[in-house]
Structure formats: C-alpha cells, structure tokens
Amino acid sequence: MRYVMCYAAAVKTAERDAYSRAAAQAARVFRDHGALRVVECWGDAVPEGKLTSFPRAVRAENDETVVLGWQEWPDREAQRRGVQAAMQDPRMADAGAMPFDGKRLIHAGFETLLDMQDATHG
Numbered sequence: 479m480r481y482v483m484c485y486a487a488a489v490k491t492a493e494r495d496a497y498s499r500a501a502a503q504a505a506r507v508f509r510d511h512g513a514l515r516v517v518e519c520w521g522d523a524v525p526e527g528k529l530t531s532f533p534r535a536v537r538a539e540n541d542e543t544v545v546l547g548w549q550e551w552p553d554r555e556a557q558r559r560g561v562q563a564a565m566q567d568p569r570m571a572d573a574g575a576m577p578f579d580g581k582r583l584i585h586a587g588f589e590t591l592l593d594m595q596d597a598t599h600g
Contacts, residue, residue: 480514480593481554483561485585486546488538493577494520497545500576507569508549512560515550536582545578557587 489497498518505516521544526533532544551557564570 479553480590481551481557482588482590483549483551483557483585484546484588485548485583486532486536486544487576487578487580487583488533488536488542489545489578491541491543494543496577501547503572504564504570504576507564507567508560511563511567512556513549513551516547517549518545518547520545535584554587554589 498520501518505513505518508516521532524532524544532538532546536544538544549557551560
C-alpha cells in the first residue's frame with residue numbers, strides 16, 4: 479500500500495527562490511532513494527483560522543508563506559529505508575540548509591486510504 483509523508487512549514491516569503499532550489503535538490507535525492515513522487519507547494523490562499531489553520535500550525539509570521547509538500551513511497555518500509563539513505567547522501571548537505579525554522583515544521587506519515595484519479599478530468 480502506498481505511503482505518503484506530508485509536511486508543512488513557514489518560509490520567509492523573500493526566500494522563495496532559495497527554498498525552491500533546496501527543495502528541488504532534496505527531491506532529486508529522495509527520488510533516487512525510492513520516492514515515487516515529491517510535490518512542493520507554495521501557499522497562495524492559506525487563511526488564518528480562529529481555532530486551527532496551516533498558518534497557526536506552523537506559527538507563520540507576517541513575512542512568511544506556508545509551504546506544503548508530500549512524498550509518495552511504495553510502502554512504509556520503503557519510506558523508512560529511503561529517508562534514512564537520503565539523510566546520509568552527501569547531496570543533501572550540498573542542498574544547503576532549508577530556509578525555514580525546523581522547530582516549526584510539522585510532518586507525518588499516512589497510509590493511503592483512497593487514491594482516485596481520473597485522467598479525463600485533468
């Protein structure tokens with residue numbers, strides 16, 4: 479069963495290009511170590527909620543944008559092995575530090591419950 483790792487963080491809006499470069503380098507490494515798909519999203523319509531919201535979850539400041547990403551893996555064991563190998567890959571150090579506060583990064587792993595895709599609807 480496919481396994482998905484999701485994450486969200488707050489990135490200084492002015493650091494969008496730096497984040498994009500570092501994320502692209504990291505994505506190549508994760509793909510080389512078994513990730514089937516890596517997606518990075520830059521917040522566009524991310525409202526501040528009164529009780530819960532993405533900005534509140536990552537404690538986004540006024541000069542920050544929420545990013546959301548996920549990695550799709552064949553299964554949980556492949557994810558565990560792949561991430562472990564990726565973290566030891568020298569290219570991760572070459573990617574440089576990600577331009578966000580890692581203490582405010584949220585992440586979690588999920589088993590796929592439903593994956594519906596209809597090619598006729600884009």
